[in-house]
Amino acid sequence: xxxxxxxxxxxxxxxxxxxxxxxxxxxxxxxxxxxxxxxxxxxxxxxxxxxxxxxxxxxxxxxxxxxxxxxxxxxxxxxxxxxxxxxxxxxxxxxxxxxxxxxxxxxxxxxxxxxxxxxxxxxxxxxxxxxxxxxxxxxxxxxxxxxxxxxxxxxxxxxxxxxxxxxxxxxxxxxxxxxxxxxxxxxxxxxxxxxxxxxxxxxxxxxxxx
Amino acid sequence: xxxxxxxxxxxxxxxxxxxxxxxxxxxxxxxxxxxxxxxxxxxxxxxxxxxxxxxxxxxxxxxxxxxxxxxxxxxxxxxxxxxxxxxxxxxxxxxxxxxxxxxxxxxxxxxxxxxxxxxxxxxxxxxxxxxxxxxxxxxxxxxxxxxxxxxxxxxxxxxxxxxxxxxxxxxxxxxxxxxxxxxxxxxxxxxxxxxxxxxxxxxxxxxxxxxxxxxxxxxxxxxxxxxxxxxxxxxxxxxxxxxxxxxxxxxxxxxxxxxxxxxxxxxxxxxxxxxxxxxxxxxxxxxxxxxxxxxxxxxxxxxxxxxxxxxxxxxxxxxxxxxxxxxxxxxxxxxxx
Numbered sequence: 001x002x003x004x005x006x007x008x009x010x011x012x013x014x015x016x017x018x019x020x021x022x023x024x025x026x027x028x029x030x031x032x033x034x035x036x037x038x039x040x041x042x043x044x045x046x047x048x049x050x051x052x053x054x055x056x057x058x059x060x061x062x063x064x065x066x067x068x069x070x071x072x073x074x075x076x077x078x079x080x081x082x083x084x085x086x087x088x089x090x091x092x093x094x095x096x097x098x099x100x101x102x103x104x105x106x107x108x109x110x111x112x113x114x115x116x117x118x119x120x121x122x123x124x125x126x127x128x129x130x131x132x133x134x135x136x137x138x139x140x141x142x143x144x145x146x147x148x149x150x151x152x153x154x155x156x157x158x159x160x161x162x163x164x165x166x167x168x169x170x171x172x173x174x175x176x177x178x179x180x181x182x183x184x185x186x187x188x189x190x191x192x193x194x195x196x197x198x199x200x201x202x203x204x205x206x207x208x209x210x
Numbered sequence: 211x212x213x214x215x216x217x218x219x220x221x222x223x224x225x226x227x228x229x230x231x232x233x234x235x236x237x238x239x240x241x242x243x244x245x246x247x248x249x250x251x252x253x254x255x256x257x258x259x260x261x262x263x264x265x266x267x268x269x270x271x272x273x274x275x276x277x278x279x280x281x282x283x284x285x286x287x288x289x290x291x292x293x294x295x296x297x298x299x300x301x302x303x304x305x306x307x308x309x310x311x312x313x314x315x316x317x318x319x320x321x322x323x324x325x326x327x328x329x330x331x332x333x334x335x336x337x338x339x340x341x342x343x344x345x346x347x348x349x350x351x352x353x354x355x356x357x358x359x360x361x362x363x364x365x366x367x368x369x370x371x372x373x374x375x376x377x378x379x380x381x382x383x384x385x386x387x388x389x390x391x392x393x394x395x396x397x398x399x400x401x402x403x404x405x406x407x408x409x410x411x412x413x414x415x416x417x418x419x420x421x422x423x424x425x426x427x428x429x430x431x432x433x434x435x436x437x438x439x440x441x442x443x444x445x446x447x448x449x450x451x452x453x454x455x456x457x458x459x460x461x462x463x464x465x466x467x468x469x470x471x472x473x474x475x476x477x478x479x480x481x482x483x484x485x486x487x488x489x490x491x492x493x494x495x496x497x498x499x500x501x502x503x504x505x506x507x508x509x510x511x512x513x514x515x516x517x518x519x520x521x522x523x524x525x526x527x528x529x530x531x532x533x534x535x536x537x538x539x540x541x542x543x544x545x546x547x
Contacts, residue, residue, distance in 0.1 A: 016370070061413045062366050069367070101291075101299040104362050151495055151528040152296055179412075179448075183469075183492035 005031065006041050009074075013046035016066030018073040025074045035078050036117075043071055043115040051199040061104065064198070068111035075114045090209060093136045094145040095123035096178075097153040105178045105198075106147040112198040113145075116206075129156045133163055136172055142209050143173040145201065146191075148181040157181060158190045173208055175201045213271035213343045214400065214440075221441050221464055221484040223518045229510055230271045231521040231543045232344075232486055233536050236278075237297060237529035239264035246294045247529055251277040254330030261331075262338055267533070270540050271520075272344035275331035275399065277324060279407075282350055282386055283358040285323035286314070296529075305359045307368050307375065311382045319393035328390075329397045336398030344401075344440070347394035351406025351446075352426040353414070355383035362408065369414075369422070377422070384426040391430065392437040401439040404430060404462075410448035416456070424456045431461035447525040454479040468524035473512035486520035489539070494523065494531035499538035506542030 005028050012021035028038055050067055092113050096106050103125040110120045121139050123132050136144050144164075146157055160174050176182075177195035186194045192208070195201030211219070216230045239260035240250035249256050254275070261273045278297040284290050287304035319325040328347065335345045350358065356379045357365040369376040391402040408414075409423045431442040444462035446453070449470035457465050458480055467476050467487035476485055489505050506521055513519035521543055527536060 060411055060415050060418075061362075062369070062418060063415065065363065065366055066370060099293075099296060107363070150296070151492055152530070154495075180492065183490050184496065188496065 003041075005033070006038075006045075009038070009042040010046045010049070013043065013067055013070045013074070014049060016063075016070050018070040021070040022073050022077050025077050029078075038074075038078060039117040043074060044117065046071065047112060047115045047199075047202075051203075061108065064108050064111070068108060068115075071111055071115040089117060089119040090143075090205075091119045091121060091139050091141045092143045092145055092205070093121045093123060093132060093139060093141045094147065095127035095132045095135075096125040096147050096149070097132070097156045098126055098128045099156075100148055100150050100153045101125050102149040102178075103147070105149060106145070109145050109147060109177065109198045109201060112202050113205075116202055118205075129160060129163065133160070133167065133169070136164070137167065137169055141172055143175060143205055145175045145177070146181070147178040148176065149179050151180045154180070154184065154189065161190050161192075173205065175204065177201055212341070214341055217271055217344050217520065218440065220518060220520055223482070223484070229513075229519060229521055229543045231540050232272045233268060233270045233539055234274070234491075234523050234526050235264055235268075235531075235536065236274060236276045236526060238527055238531055238536070241529050242267060242533055247296055248292050248294045248298075251298060252292070252324070252327070254324075254327035255334065257327070258331045258334035258338070261335060265339070265343065268536055268540050272346050273335050273339060274346045274348065274403075275328050275335060275394070276346070276348040276403070276405075277328065279350060279354065279358060279405070281324050281328060282317070282355050282390060285317040285319075285325050286359060286386070288359065300358065300361075303359060303361045303364075305379070307360065307364060307372065311378055314382070316385055316389055319390050325390060325393075329393055332394050332399040333397045336400075345399050346443070347391070347399035347402035348405055349387045349391040349394070349402045349430075350383075351404050351409055351423065351444075352380050352383040352387055352430065353419075353423045354406045354408040355387060356380050357408040359383065362413075365408075366414070369418070380422060380426055384429055387430055388433040391434050391439075395434065395437045395439055401441050401443055402434065403443045403445050404434075405445045407445075407447055409453075410446050411450060411452050412448040416452045419453050420456050424460055427460035427462075435461070451475050451479060458483055464520070466522070466524070470524075473509060477513075477516055481516075482518070484518040484520065486522040488524040489522070491523045491525045491527055494527045494535045494539075497535065499532075499534045502535045502538035503542050506539055510542060 009024035096103050113120045174191040175193045176191045193204045211227045216226045219226045220230050237247040243260045243263050289301045290298040291301045292298045332347050394402045441464050442462045443464040445466040447468045451471050464484045469488050469490040
């Protein structure tokens with residue numbers, strides 16, 4: 001099969017051109033290309049190329065946000081709502097915890113996860129830990145992602161695994177990231193993984209949930 | 211040597227009796243004074259009192275009139291939510307992408323929002339310490355103020371979707387910063403720290419910094435210098451190695467560096483510029499004094515030959531840090547020549 005349409009989609013995504021990306025995705029669907037293939041070969045490929053560019057030295061929000069905006073537009077095009085009968089996607093619940101009103105980092109994680117084909121439940125910012133865990137249980141999440149820009153949320157992060165275990169949800173992976181949390185170790189935060197970047201976290205999930 | 215002489219000597223790469231030490235403590239000074247952060251960020255009098263008590267407690271070389279990153283945006287109409295035990299945050303941003311900036315007057319530092327509280331604090335602090343200890347005010351960098359006025363996501367998308375509109379916002383922000391910074395110097399600050407976290411390479415690429423932020427920072431530092439600032443101190447956290455050449459080009463002669471940048475990297479890219487840093491700020495909350503002392507000693511050793519160094523953290527020391535850890539930072543310089 002000619003892959004030029006998929007390459008055009010990847011190029012549009014990496015250019016951050018959301019209108020062109022949606023048009024390319026729509027064309028692929030009209031040609032009969034499966035949604036799953038567009039996610040894996042289109043969105044997933046764009047994410048991998050972006051990941052390769054975004055070392056710790058080169059990672060910057062602006063570039064990620066531009067690609068992210070295009071990716072989310074395509075995700076909306078591909079998944080206007082959950083369609084019965086479609087294979088369930090792995091669910092990840094994300095939030096910034098109570099007291100932390102910064103949600104840009106969380107939004108980046110949401111975008112990268114969506115681009116990789118995960119179903120993302122966004123509990124927003126300033127979210128009580130109990131609400132986050134309720135959502136994880138309700139949606140059958142495989143993982144929880146906590147983004148923290150300020151150090152004051154650390155005490156809540158440290159309680160997450162324990163609360164999950166108390167409710168019989170100890171299998172749910174807990175990931176932490178963001179400017180404040182990534183200064184700490186997974187052991188000190190009592191989580192499964194501390195991500196340096198959003199891509200770092202998604203790579204971990206890819207191997208841990210395999 | 212007086213603290214201020216020690217800092218000036220370090221900036222000029224001259225001999226000092228010991229390495230200067232600056233603990234970047236803001237809300238922490240309220241916590242050690244037994245007050246809430248809300249008390250601290252609402253009143254210049256309270257802030258100055260907390261800073262003086264902390265200076266007496268720790269004995270470092272500078273005091274700060276720094277509240278939070280929302281002073282300027284609040285003065286321009288952003289609505290904040292205040293919390294007892296944490297810094298306030300923006301509930302609704304003052305501007306939208308369609309705001310007509312020509313119709314917005316520059317805020318008057320003597321009356322707009324909490325700006326007069328900052329001015330009262332610098333006046334009180336300068337009266338208390340005179341020219342013994344460095345009195346540091348604070349302004350946001352133009353990029354950071356732009357993101358605080360519009361919101362980070364909207365500001366960054368504006369930069370891409372309407373670069374001219376974004377530049378107009380940056381120019382407006384530059385004027386606000388300059389006016390507020392000069393007012394702080396006139397009221398007693400030895401210098402205002404230019405705090406610009408949104409210009410970090412974690413947020414925007416280096417070429418973006420060069421094109422959009424560098425020309426404005428040059429204007430800011432030139433204006434502050436003309437107003438009598440003792441030094442040009444630029445504070446950007448994160449992995450800043452890639453923008454260090456531009457930071458120097460901005461006119462800064464004192465640059466903050468965070469834990470991402472090693473002393474060797476810093477010295478190779480800024481060989482003749484004084485710097486302050488770079489202990490991981492979370493360590494002050496999570497680690498023990500022995501660790502802070504060890505990290506401090508490592509930094510003192512790294513810069514011993516070159517000079518031009520002020521021992522400090524890479525960013526703000528968190529409010530609920532352990533006091534023993536701040537003590538350890540300060541004491542590291544006492545036994546070191």
